[in-house]
Amino acid sequence: DVKVTQSSRYLVKRTGEKVFLECVQDMDHENMFWYRQDPGLGLRLIYFSYDVKMKEKGDIPEGYSVSREKKERFSLILESASTNQTSMYLCASRPKWAGEQYFGPGTRLTVT
Amino acid sequence: KQEVTQIPAALSVPEGENLVLNCSFTDSAIYNLQWFRQDPGKGLTSLLLIQSSQREQTSGRLNASLDKSSGRSTLYIAASQPGDSATYLCAVRRGSRLTFGEGTQLTVNP
Numbered sequence: 295d296v297k298v299t300q301s302s303r304y305l306v307k308r309t310g311e312k313v314f315l316e317c318v319q320d321m322d323h324e325n326m327f328w329y330r331q332d333p334g335l336g337l338r339l340i341y342f343s344y345d346v347k348m349k350e351k352g353d354i355p356e357g358y359s360v361s362r363e364k365k366e367r368f369s370l371i372l373e374s375a376s377t378n379q380t381s382m383y384l385c386a387s388r389p390k391w392a393g394e395q396y397f398g399p400g401t402r403l404t405v406t
Numbered sequence: 407k408q409e410v411t412q413i414p415a416a417l418s419v420p421e422g423e424n425l426v427l428n429c430s431f432t433d434s435a436i437y438n439l440q441w442f443r444q445d446p447g448k449g450l451t452s453l454l455l456i457q458s459s460q461r462e463q464t465s466g467r468l469n470a471s472l473d474k475s476s477g478r479s480t481l482y483i484a485a486s487q488p489g490d491s492a493t494y495l496c497a498v499r500r501g502s503r504l505t506f507g508e509g510t511q512l513t514v515n516p
């Protein structure tokens with residue numbers, strides 16, 4: 295069974311804090327993704343990575359950065375959390391060429 | 407820019423009914439299409455993947471079809487059960503990215 299895990303299910307942070315969201319996959323997938331999901335806006339891609347140390351901006355990268363030092367781990371960083379970053383954050387992974395994309399359970403982040 | 411539309415936005419049916427969820431996309435140059443299920447507050451679970459060269463895929467009570475030329479896919483659920491209640495999303499892949507529809511919220515009433 296493919297497994298994508300995320301470090302926290304629920305997180306509450308204060309405005310201005312630096313926030314780290316961690317994602318780990320156990321299927322040796324090359325591609326990893328970070329999305330946020332908001333009512334009425336659907337799923338939006340923040341960043342993705344196609345290899346270790348490689349990253350590409352998605353549709354809404356502003357206010358976020360990412361790190362991929364190991365193949366199995368992809369981190370999303372909120373440099374200075376703001377209330378408009380309150381959202382559900384979803385990590386996903388996928389093999390390099392063909393195949394299904396698998397999602398983690400999500401992290402519900404609240405910034406107060 | 408690829409756009410994905412799912413109709414209806416919400417659907418409520420009695421248990422045992424067969425039903426069809428629709429997905430349409432504007433750019434037919436896709437690599438594949440994937441159907442997902444999402445329970446409230448949870449991540450997405452992959453249901454079916456259809457490659458662009460395929461016409462349909464089946465898994466248990468689920469059957470997904472793809473008509474790439476017309477930009478349409480359908481997800482057929484046979485003999486629906488209350489446990490099928492969830493939001494169903496379709497996503498099309500072109501290049502590295504998936505483009506998602508907004509989903510159909512399905513409620514199956516006992």
